[in-house]
Amino acid sequence: MAFTSPEDYAKKMVLTLQNYFLLAGQAFANVARKPFYFGDLIVQGDLIGVGSLPIVILTGFFTGGVLALQSASALAQFGAKAVTGQLVSLSMIKELGPVLTSLMLTGRNASGMASELGSMQVTEQIDAMRALGTDPVKKLVTPRVLATIIMCFFLTIVSDALGIAGGGAVSVSMLGLDASQYFHTAYQTLQFPDVLQGLVKPVFFGFLISTVGCYFGMSTKGGTQGVGRSTTQAVVVSSVLIIATDFLISRVMIGIFGR
């Protein structure tokens, strides 16, 4: 196997970044350009949003539950078991809701986009679309990007709610906490910057999931093996980017709002 020289590797990386930003920029700019593929947006919204609802509900609920379980035992050491609801709600809204929902969407949808568009690429369907006078970025990428952003936003809200509910269920049924106290502290502790942070993140994450998935799909080479490679890369890259972007957004928001 021949080794790639550092120079070639660096050039390849720069080219990949350039092509990614071009595709992402084009997909974003297409939102304001005719024709609008509203039908495709609805179809993708259904596939991404409604299709991902069961896994988001389950992950959100059990994450909230386990968070209550783990934090209650730690808080009990300081006699602060009563603030379990506060901890669960802040963690879910600011961090776990957006991040876990986005990771679930990555596993389900970034892989789906990469494999679907990758298969179209290797069978020349993307070229056929261009030959038929249709812009594939406008027809295939833009609706997926828009649908993922919108759905990631709403699914995160669902996940947040279910997470707090899951934490409540565990707190009441297993930890013996008072339901009213749990939900009261969970609600009272939230401030505008917390909610804002929790709602800004899914917008960025949705954009990342869809653009990374579509980028790897559209740049697939090398037949079915290439499709498999693109799918794996899409999931790995968007997962890492979500975690890294989460850190950046958190830092910026804490810098601005102080919490």
Added chain:
Amino acid sequence: MPDTLTPNTDENAVAETSTVDKLADENTGPVLIFDHVSIGFEGRPVLDDISFQVKKGETRILLGPAGVGKSVIIKLANGLMRPDSGKILLFGLDITEMPEAQLLQLRRRVGMVFQESALFDSLDVEDNVGYRLNEEHMPPEEAHQKVAEALRFVELEQTMKKYPSQLSGGMRRRVAIARAIITDPDLILYDSPTGGLDPITSTTIIELVIKQRDVYGTTAVLVTHRLQDAYVMATHRFDKAANQMTPLPPHTTDPNTTFMVMNDTKMIFEGTTEELAHSEDPFLKEYLA
């Protein structure tokens, strides 16, 4: 060679996509011009200084061994790839640096049949063939009529509700031809339409290409590495009354069907059937033997 068309390549003149159509309409010169075109991939030259013209009503058959760059020519001709150097003029317009939005507009005048059909596997035959019509928001009833007409041309009207995966290789090629001709294009690009097919199915496909050439007189470029397809194209015509292709009288060939042969990144022959048959070039003699 393309100097006579220089006014049409003015960037300002093609600034608006609607102007592209107008300028293409006004073109009275060759439909397609390659002017010293070169392209390479990963440092390896694929096409080196390729020049040729395709006149209106002409059918150009591009022959050559597999992997010589024939499909690249077809993709360059439709603006799906950009050359490293040289100029390509489609309907008199320089597409070498034309923005993609204008190219999309121009491609609506071009029908293209891909090597492996490239049908959309998530759409049924009707939606595949009528794709362009649906994109143009043609009323469904009118689009259905046109799809039926195009499928009748390729004798596959009964497959309208089937998906590409339910069709044989030959049927998929015929559907791809129907998709390419549905908007009555001014130029059709066939990329190895008989590649990988058995001889009988190949003849059916070539008969459809001849039918399109003789019934509608559409300008075409056909890429193939099968000599027998090329000779059938040159020595047969489509009999509309009998609805089948028939051989031309002995020692006559179709005057509008001409040949190009490529080898080792170069265009090594351009001319008529007779000139090809009597060429003294050692490679051609061996290739044709």
